[in-house]
Amino acid sequence: MLIGYARVSTAAQDLTPQLDALKEAGCEKTYSDKASGARVNRPGLAEAIAYARPGDVIVVWKLDRLGRTMKGLVDLAAELEERKIGLRSITDGIDTSGTAGRLVFNILAAMAQMERELVRERTGAALAVARRKGRFGGRKSVMTQERKNVVAELLKTDMAPSEIAAAIGVSLSTFYRHFPARRGD
Structure with missing residues (x-):
């Protein structure tokens, strides 16, 4: 049938x-x-x-x-x-x-298996070249240089890290990722 x-x-x-x-x-x-x-x-x-x-x-x-x-x-x-x-x-x-x-x-x-392996090899080679050139995949950081400058100024005040993170519009974990020394505050 x-x-x-x-x-x-x-x-x-x-x-x-x-x-x-x-x-x-x-x-x-x-x-x-x-x-x-x-x-x-x-x-x-x-x-x-x-x-x-x-x-x-x-x-x-x-x-x-x-x-x-x-x-x-x-x-x-x-x-x-x-x-x-x-x-x-x-x-x-x-x-x-x-x-x-x-x-x-x-x-x-x-x-098809060979093609998958070739694609994987080409992708790996292209990523290695990009890394050597200083480029990395993923999303761009929300912590711009301008925000880092603002944080540097706010750290001179008595503001808590959670208040600084809220003031510049990032999460607390993002703040700590860029300013790990402040984690104990």
């Missing part, structure tokens, strides 16, 4: 094109979700998998409808293979119920 699964990321998106493609592909039963691919809890996918029996094939419009990560797809494909359930992607032209389809799927999985 061909069992269809369709997913869109938000409730505002339309499932119709996917459902039409699944029906045209010959799916006798179809399940769907309106949820991000990153979400683990997708009831429609869980129902489709629970309904499938050995020899059945789960059909999707495109592999990315099953999840965002190739690892997740590979794990799902392995689970389906263990249960003797095939996986077919209409637009990607992959059908794991055959030997060639499993080979293509595993090659794509290996390539």
Whole structure:
């Protein structure tokens, strides 16, 4: 039996094109979700998998409808293979119920893993270059040089650190991060 699964990321998106493609592909039963691919809890996918029996094939419009990560797809494909359930992607032209389809799927999985590792390496290299140039990621500090100058003047008065922080519009923890010596005050 061909069992269809369709997913869109938000409730505002339309499932119709996917459902039409699944029906045209010959799916006798179809399940769907309106949820991000990153979400683990997708009831429609869980129902489709629970309904499938050995020899059945789960059909999707495109592999990315099953999840965002190739690892997740590979794990799902392995689970389906263990249960003797095939996986077919209409637009990607992959059908794991055959030997060639499993080979293509595993090659794509290996390539996706390699791409993730290359992106991680390039990102790490770019961050290292930025750090050497004195640039760091994250939000800019709210404690500007102007505020630090004001704090320096206010510290000469009898104001408590909490009052100074409130006066310049920063949290007490931000104040202490920039003036740790005043923590005991």
